[in-house]
Amino acid sequence: AAGVIQSPRHLIKEKRETATLKCYPIPRHDTVYWYQQGPGQDPQFLISFYEKMQSDKGSIPDRFSAQQFSDYHSELNMSSLELGDSALYFCASSLRGETTGELFFGEGSRLTVL
Amino acid sequence: AQTVTQSQPEMSVQEAETVTLSCTYDTSESDYYLFWYKQPPSRQMILVIRQEAYKQQNATENRFSVNFQKAAKSFSLKISDSQLGDAAMYFCAYRSSGAGSYQLTFGKGTKLSVIP
Numbered sequence: 584a585a586g587v588i589q590s591p592r593h594l595i596k597e598k599r600e601t602a603t604l605k606c607y608p609i610p611r612h613d614t615v616y617w618y619q620q621g622p623g624q625d626p627q628f629l630i631s632f633y634e635k636m637q638s639d640k641g642s643i644p645d646r647f648s649a650q651q652f653s654d655y656h657s658e659l660n661m662s663s664l665e666l667g668d669s670a671l672y673f674c675a676s677s678l679r680g681e682t683t684g685e686l687f688f689g690e691g692s693r694l695t696v697l
Numbered sequence: 698a699q700t701v702t703q704s705q706p707e708m709s710v711q712e713a714e715t716v717t718l719s720c721t722y723d724t725s726e727s728d729y730y731l732f733w734y735k736q737p738p739s740r741q742m743i744l745v746i747r748q749e750a751y752k753q754q755n756a757t758e759n760r761f762s763v764n765f766q767k768a769a770k771s772f773s774l775k776i777s778d779s780q781l782g783d784a785a786m787y788f789c790a791y792r793s794s795g796a797g798s799y800q801l802t803f804g805k806g807t808k809l810s811v812i813p
Contacts, residue, residue: 641800
């Protein structure tokens, strides 16, 4: 079965550069979530989208922005990168109203800021 | 806002033995979902087991079972016949139910080591 696809899997950037992460949800899923997991930390919710509209917002820095496109894929744009942005970024998807309540996670994109 | 607490940063278990990981949560909602996720060194988030709050019966998935105590807001994970492959970080997570697109709230995690 198709899973959540994230790209790139690994990304190395310099401070003050810009990075873009992409997420392709499971087909038919209408909701996308972004999480940030720092080293030794639990995943922190950043932002979510339902039917291409922002659904909820967590601890996302103002330097970050995201959107969901007409094909339901989502992109997380990160500007003016800082050392502290080095983390594993997870995307997850779900189908609103589906009764199991499960979010399906991608394998993550590891961002290293030098 | 909901909070999830895992009071055991690290646990260890002998291979083939049983271990229980603790999780408590705080919510004012009556219906919700609880999850245990496993994160091995590969860092992928793998769903281990799921519990719907309206169900009194504890969920079971092969060697994994939960003890769900709704009144006490407790959701512990029991791993029986522990295997080397069970070594990982385990996260307890909460999600509101209903029609909205609710995110998961994670605990801080418990690092489980399995001793051969």
